[in-house]
Structure formats: structure tokens, C-alpha cells
Amino acid sequence: MDIALLGGTGDIGEGLALRWAYDTNHDVIVGSRDPEKAENKAEEYETELASRGTDVTVEGLGNEDAAARADVVVVAVPAYHLTDTIEAVADHLDDAILVSPAVGMKRDEDGFHYNRPGVGSVTELAAQAAPEGTQVVGAFHNLAAGRLANLDAEIDWDTIVVGDETDPKDTVCELADGIEGLRPLDGGPLSNAAEIEGLTPLLINVARHNDGMHDLGVTFQ
Template structure:
């Protein structure tokens, strides 16, 4: 399995890449600028002590992978998806983006489609299996490879098989996945990010997360 992370040079991408690479998954960091992707990949490989991660421009990264994750800021969500649309057909796309209000990141500013996940599905078409995941995981915690992350990961999307595949990828990172159902739940999953940001600010922490209780 090859996983690419579009916008992987930002906050969440590097930690996701390193955790998947340590689990034995081939990872490609994507960026609008190939040089930036190659540079970040080299830095992460040096930190890992092995050449496990490659860097490419976003379209080439999407074309070369089996599963694509997108971690760009929401302002770049639609243009990035448009740039890789032809390269993700028939694949799973993990949407990590959150439509936060740029004027107040403790609030949401949902797109017309209802959520980033639903926007991606509408833009890419039915041949792409869009799954929401990792929105509620701290980027700071992702980079702390020396310990497991103390939070669950809500996973939602319209294709059950795609959700199960993404849940397996969550487990490889050392976290517990929770099947959160169909994509109409994505606004709730994405909205929890704004709640967590507010908790971080009020409690002067960086890594608050969620835990689902009462499940078998």
C-alpha cells in the first residue's frame, strides 16, 4: 500500500507520514512545490533514520499512490482537489480538512455542501470514496512518536469498505478508530475540531482529543 499526503508539508502531514512510515507503509509527501515536498521528506527521513518517505508535487503524489490523504488548510481544499481530480479516480481519499472560520478558529464556516468531506465527494464524483478522519487529532501529538496518542479517531464516509480500510490505517498509527457512519455526520466530526481548539486555548494545552466511551 502506498499512501500520499497532499499538503503534507503543513502541520498534520509530517506526523501522519512518520507514523505510517514507521508502521511499514510507503508514504509520499505532496506539496504544490515539489522542492518543498522533497525537502520535508528528507528532514523526516533523517529524523526516522531511514529513507522511508518520498516527496513529490501533489498531482504526481496522488497518481503514484493507492490511497490519498488531503491535509491542506480549507482555503486550499477545492483548488488542491481540482488539481488531482483525474489522479484519484477509483481511490480512497481521506479528507482531514476542517472549514474553520479564518477570523476565529474556534468557530466553523461550513461550505455550501455541508462539510469539507461532502464538498470533496461532490467535486470528485462517485468513483472516489471520500472518508473523513483525523480532524480531531492534535498535530503536536502526531509528531511525538515516542508515545501513543491518547484519543480516538472518528471515521465517516458513504462507503463501508473504504471506512474499514481507513480504520486499519488509524490502527497502524497506534490509535483507536471509531466508525462514525455516513458522510452526513461529517459536519459534526469536523466541528469537534473547533471545540477542541477552544479547549486548548482555555486550558493552555496543545493536545486535547476525544475518547468515545461505552463501546464494546
């Protein structure tokens, strides 16, 4: 499968790009507003992978071209730039599945807090911004980018996948399952996304308040 990571130059983009390239046979395309930045980052990821004996091509393209090439498009940009980013690639999505890992948070002196958008969740915001007929799936909200990007670090995490249709959800679950140590779980329809997004500030708060814990994920049992 061809997976494009819009804003794949950033933290979670790097983590997902490296893990998919390292653990699976999917083709990873790094997208950026700036094609040159995308190329440079893609090369950086290739070097990192080659140093571990994985010789793969990671392509770097502008977000539009990356989206046009992909079966699955992960919008790996900050929540407040999600709508703009989706609108910018809207004409290039064809039948691609759009995946949102985005979480809105605010921070005060006590900790991080979920900043729930009026429409219900950031994932539903992505669905609203997507062109009619695009299949939107929420996933990867609760994975710590830093640990994901460190291929020496083992993970043992769940990721909850939400979506209103079964097929695209199954595809994203398969992509998640391809990453070693990651287990996809079905969270139901998009309208259940808020509770998933709200778990992210909790992960950060727990990391901040407990010695020796950082870059956390969860497992459900």
C-alpha cells in the first residue's frame, strides 16, 4: 500500500514513517508544504533505516503530490492546521482513505487538558473538512512520537481506530497491525473519537507526574 504522511516532516510523521518503512512492505511518502523539506526529511529517514540494514526508498513530495500518490493519507499536522491542510489536498485525494491522528490540547500549570472542538472531536473536524465521499478514519492519537521514532525502543501499545464505515477502518487496522508491538482496537464510529483524543493529555500528565515514565502509550485489558 502507498501511505502518505502530510506534515510527515514532524514528530508523529517521523515515527509512523520509520515504523512502517522498517516493519512492513508499504511504501511511505513524506509530504510537506515545502517539497524540498520533504525530500530532505525523506533522505534522513532513509539514512536512519539504512543504518539498520533496511534499504528502502522513502519519497518526499509536496503535500498535494503526496496525497495524489497514496491509498491512505495520514494528516500529521497540528490540530489547528488540519482543516487548511485537508482543504489544500482536497482535489488530490481520489479514493484515498484520510486518517486523522490529531488531538487538540491546552496546557495550564497543572497539566495538559483536552480541548474539545464544538463539532465533537478533532477527528470529526477532519471529516467535516474532507471532500464529500472521502472515507475518514481516526487512529494513532495515543502513540508517543518520540518512542515511535526510536527504532531501538520496543513498544507494546494499543491504538483505537474509529470510523463510520467498516472497510476503511479495517484497512487502517491492518496498517496499524503491521507495526510491531502495536495492536489496533475498534472504537466504533467517528462520534466516539472525543474519548480517544482525551486520553492523550492524560498520557502526558501521567508521564510528567511519575518518575521514570515518559513517551507513554496504553494497553487495554
